[in-house]
Amino acid sequence: MSTDVVAASDLQVYALYLGDDCLILSHRLAELAAHAPEFEEDVALSNLALDLLGQARALLTYAGVVEAAGRDEDALAYGRDDREFHNLLLVEQPNFDFAHTIVRQLFFASYQLALYRRLEHSQDLTLAAVAAKGAKEASYHRDHARLWTVRLGDGTKESHSRMEAAVGFLWPFTGELFQPDPITQRLVAAGIAADPAALEPVWRAQIDQTFAEAGLGHPVELGIRQGGRSGLHSEHLGHLLSEMQHLHRSHPNASW
Amino acid sequence: MPAGDVTAWEIVAAVPDPELPVLTLEDLGVLRSVDVDQSGSVLVTLTPTYSGCPAMDAMRADVQRALLGAGYRNVAIQFELAPAWTTDQLGPLAREHLAAAGIAPPGEPGTPVALSLKCPQCGSLRTREASHFGATSCKALWQCSACGEPFEHLKVLR
Numbered sequence: 353m354s355t356d357v358v359a360a361s362d363l364q365v366y367a368l369y370l371g372d373d374c375l376i377l378s379h380r381l382a383e384l385a386a387h388a389p390e391f392e393e394d395v396a397l398s399n400l401a402l403d404l405l406g407q408a409r410a411l412l413t414y415a416g417v418v419e420a421a422g423r424d425e426d427a428l429a430y431g432r433d434d435r436e437f438h439n440l441l442l443v444e445q446p447n448f449d450f451a452h453t454i455v456r457q458l459f460f461a462s463y464q465l466a467l468y469r470r471l472e473h474s475q476d477l478t479l480a481a482v483a484a485k486g487a488k489e490a491s492y493h494r495d496h497a498r499l500w501t502v503r504l505g506d507g508t509k510e511s512h513s514r515m516e517a518a519v520g521f522l523w524p525f526t527g528e529l530f531q532p533d534p535i536t537q538r539l540v541a542a543g544i545a546a547d548p549a550a551l552e553p554v555w556r557a558q559i560d561q562t563f564a565e566a567g568l569g570h571p572v573e574l575g576i577r578q579g580g581r582s583g584l585h586s587e588h589l590g591h592l593l594s595e596m597q598h599l600h601r602s603h604p605n606a607s608w
Numbered sequence: 609m610p611a612g613d614v615t616a617w618e619i620v621a622a623v624p625d626p627e628l629p630v631l632t633l634e635d636l637g638v639l640r641s642v643d644v645d646q647s648g649s650v651l652v653t654l655t656p657t658y659s660g661c662p663a664m665d666a667m668r669a670d671v672q673r674a675l676l677g678a679g680y681r682n683v684a685i686q687f688e689l690a691p692a693w694t695t696d697q698l699g700p701l702a703r704e705h706l707a708a709a710g711i712a713p714p715g716e717p718g719t720p721v722a723l724s725l726k727c728p729q730c731g732s733l734r735t736r737e738a739s740h741f742g743a744t745s746c747k748a749l750w751q752c753s754a755c756g757e758p759f760e761h762l763k764v765l766r
């Protein structure tokens with residue numbers, strides 16, 4: 353088992369990196385249930401949220417098992433404060449308008465697909481299994497975002513300018529996706545984690561191709577806003593958590 | 609016959625899927641194994657169709673109920689992710705059962721993803737995808753241009 357050769361604490365935090373990305377983005381998408389611009393899209397976004405929630409459950413459960421301190425998926429999802437969350441800043445950014453939702457989806461799903469396709473070959477069998485399953489889902493998520501990006505970017509004046517604004521707002525968060533950190537690097541060396549730097553060319557090719565079709569542009573350099581992996585979040589995460597964790601914190605261990 | 613106790617397998621295999629009741633768990637291809645030990649305890653291994661499939665809890669409860677109803681006492685149910693479920697794992701009768709229920713089935717293993725599906729109502733091939741995401745994770749929503757009827761499609765996952 354991989355935990356023999358690497359620190360369990362590294363593996364636990366890495367599982368939280370991946371699981372928190374899924375959990376927080378799932379919650380953002382769930383906020384749009386009954387608020388999407390058309391009925392089919394309402395169903396689509398709810399489906400995406402559900403896939404991500406399923407991945408989050410598997411990853412948080414695994415983080416709890418590796419930690420071996422008795423915390424299960426619920427304890428990890430509902431019992432941590434914002435400083436203890438490891439998600440990328442990108443996924444916590446709000447749904448300012450539908451363009452922001454779609455650009456965030458395109459950036460994240462393209463990244464997650466590249467990540468999972470590498471992680472399928474991880475020496476850690478649990479991560480490999482979650483990734484192999486998740487890659488099939490991420491591929492649908494990427495396609496969904498790609499179609500909307502082209503439709504809106506190459507749409508009306510209004511839709512195009514909103515997409516441009518969303519790209520402008522979200523681009524600064526893209527650098528964090530490929531930023532190496534010591535925990536990930538140690539796990540890369542052990543054949544467990546995917547090397548973030550290696551994902552960048554795959555991601556860029558996807559974004560460049562989609563943006564070319566959509567008539568959108570983006571800066572050459574990746575963005576520099578980061579801190580999510582080490583628990584330094586934007587102000588938006590606190591608000592998200594206060595809603596997401598409200599019931600569990602008001603009525604601990606409630607069941608119905 | 610799959611490994612494990614045949615009777616317990618048959619009981620679990622016949623349990624309908626909670627979201628697609630025209631298919632049994634065996635038709636859907638989510639039943640991985642049923643093991644009965646010497647004391648009569650049963651361990652059922654299932655795999656989810658999609659990571660977030662909300663029917664997993666219902667599936668667990670239905671399998672439990674079926675086995676307890678048949679006289680088994682200790683029943684445990686686990687879900688395993690690997691190897692990941694695909695629509696190529698559908699049982700031999702699944703496509704027939706789906707089509708009979710008005711749900712366009714996914715193509716056979718090894719066939720390319722179809723650009724057009726046959727309308728389950730009128731048989732026309734003049735159909736189009738209305739939404740890639742349907743009422744459940746595993747389905748897409750299609751519409752027939754010939755008869756105008758919308759229909760569901762169990763979408764290909766490979």
Ligand SMILES: [Zn+2]
Pocket residue numbers: 727728729730731732752753754755756757
């Ligand atoms: Zn028709």
